[in-house]
Amino acid sequence: MKSNNVFAAVRGLMGLSVALSTMTNANATDVFNLEGYGPISRAMGGTGVAYNVGTAAMMENPATLGLMEEGSYFELGADVINPDIRAIDKNTGESVLSKNHGNNNGPYFAPELAYVYRHKDYAFGIGAFAGGGLGTQFGGSSFLSRTTTNDIDTGLDNFSRLLVLRIPFSIAYKVTDKLTLGGSVEAVWTSLNLGLLLDTSQIGNLASQGRINGSLVPTLLGVPGLSGGYFNFSHSGIVGGGASAWGIGGKLGLTYQIAPDTRLGVAYNFKADVGDLSGGANLTAVSSVAGNIPLSGRIVVRDFQMPAQLSIGINHKFSDQLSVSLEYQRVFWADAFKNINVGFVQNGTGANLNVLLPQNYRDINVFALGAEYRYNDKWTFRGGAQYAQEAIPNNTLLTIAPAIPTTHLSGGVSYAFNKDNVLAFAMSVGLQKTVSNDSQPNTAVPIKVTHSQVNLLLNYQRRF
Template sequence: MTTRKIVVSALVSALAGGTQLAQATDVFRLEGFGAISRGMGGTAVAHDVGPAGMMTNPATLSLMPDGDQAMIGLDLVTTDIKVTNKATGESVSSDTHSNNRGPYVAPEAAFTKRIGAWSLGVGAFAQGGLGTEYGNGSFLSRATGGLATGLDNSSRLLVLNIPFAASFQVNDKLTVGGSVDAMWQGLNLDLLLGADQVVSLIGANRATGSLVGVLAGIPGLSGAHFSLTKDKFLASGVDAWGYGGKLGMLYKATQDTTLGASYTLKSQMNDMEGGATLTAVTAGGQIPLTGKIKIQDFQMPSHLDLGISHRLTPQWTVAADVSRVFWKDVMKDIKVAFVADAGGDLNILLPQDYKDQTILSLGAAYALNDSLTLRGGLRFASQALRSSTLFAVIPATPRKHLSAGFTYAFSKQAKLDFAYSHAFKETMDNTSLPNTSAPIEVTHAQNNATLNFRYSF
């Protein structure tokens, strides 16, 4: 088999293969795509980051060398998440208590082709996600009154993006690009709400439906537990397909300075649907109700990205991006609709009330020689989550990152890219109903390693 056939075969396998989720670091979004971008703080709007550029600014595909290029790779993410009960001092760490939780692995695969002024590409990338696993024996699994339930508290969100991208070089200075993206997202969730949380939701008119009266009428109700989880490598309790897209441009201001801009459209995802179990918890036992559940209108946000790159010397390149992510438009509430097999329905609005987020990314690259390029970067983001609506199972709080990476060229055709990114520990408290019963403190830090292999032909 020729080298070209081997590379193409590996790419197809990666596109079709399964994966676990990646723990996102800009809320539910990864902080960069591909090891080149990740090693430079996630900058990708105005410089060549290889085929992964189609995930941020499709116009950057025109910055790549002439010819075809294939890329395969993966992210490996390890998290350090701890939740502390501030009233009792108890704590629990997110760990591998089940088959489909961390360390998390996400795919990156793409193929690009240059045809004259056109550059075309297709890829498959984990756009982001979330993952926690607290087991079933911590204080998070105790209902109101201190009743131990033995029920899990965990989460797993995966968002997969499959862009079909194109870039067109209008003239020596201007390039435009865009993509149409197929998107898939899946969610596993195990969540225990204490009776006080249930009462708070009902009192705020955030819990409606015929099952509200049923739950309220159960003697000695201590809590309610939702379980919509498949303990599989990729399968999720609820999932949905949808689409999105991006528009981008580049402008070569000088021979050494390039300006870039891109806009990612708000996703258009169908409701995530699947089977679930709602369990009423009492001191006398547990009453499970099986049924169908929908997570309604769960979307990824639009965002605007502006960037600049400048070649200081033939060896040194620096880049900076500023992004505005419009979380407020998509994460006001998590909308849950449950219909029991035996009859009855329950609709819940779990408050989130995210804020729009501003992100500054800084990166630098140094070409040590023809074979080795070194990179480094920083990334700073404003906090999108509010402490009053923080869930222990959704601790998407990190906002400061330090990264480093390199590219090693085995030849002009074959290159290996590596990046390491560290998300510094972020701490957030929540003492407010309905999203927590006990006053909690959540700390979250993580490490991310990204490895890509690129081959040009």
């Protein structure tokens, strides 16, 4: 009977996770990753590989599912991401905020939905989590929409929206009283909106580096008074993108009780393997003579993957009330995000254009600290901090994809109505970070971008 209930819950959760994915939006944090999953990890600075963080273990370290008490758990939560992003032209002092311009600006909403069944030495789980993303929208009236070649106000909107949805299927097994192993296989859905104006000077710089090719190149070069080119693919709903694809990911993890009050946790998140994102798009040539000349076609964004990550953490219980977690992460961005590789094929003619926008992200180290204090049977308080090295080289910064905060402070509280019903809240603040880019080809003018944000998470857990 119990197994039938488990299978029924799994089928229901899969359907609900797909439904929720149509109601969510994108988010932006440490590069494209969230700074912790679930209210416990988020409030404790993103730590979670050596501590019971509830069903969010599927995103942190699936082995910690084995730390949950026996029973069936259902969790439902929502992130609210509130970014504050400003781009500044360093030459003129003009600035523009990424706010109130359309569907790609914040606040963003992201789901956390999960079911876990724990029995004796085994635990099984399935969930749906926003695994990362970004979102900007600067509108069509700022300096970002004006070409430096021929000084044309194009009216073209510069924006981006990325959502990475992960649906993990997880298992944990208690090998001994000290050692627990875990693993996850994930369905990964990536969707992207993008609107990007490139000045002719940027196009020339990309061409000189061999980063532009295709049969459309002579056609574009033949446009009289060519002043710029503009890619635009977008889904106007509150979720999804003009280009999207499904793929697979996975995690392995373990926990080891190295002392009665001290636990070690290790987890490895494999690089995602998602197909090339594809969808309908427009390529617009900006002419000082003929105005904007749009071409309709299909877009493909090749090899757009989320990175591998190694996490090592330790949790020490100082008393029945107080525990502290320390964690180190190594995120392998360099292998995942060297270029934004965009291809366009014109409808009808089959003529094509390929562009490689350099990114050259660096592998980074992330350090996190979190503490939990159980005040009584009902109230639990948490706090933490996280610092991540900067992944984005200054000279490849794109205004539409900053994702530059490196320091987060966090806190949270949970209230247990009883042992089977818990409501939890977490908040993290990404401290303002400023990055400048004075170099072609990713900007036509010297720019400065500032980015800060506040992330809120509310979660309800029911055990039955």
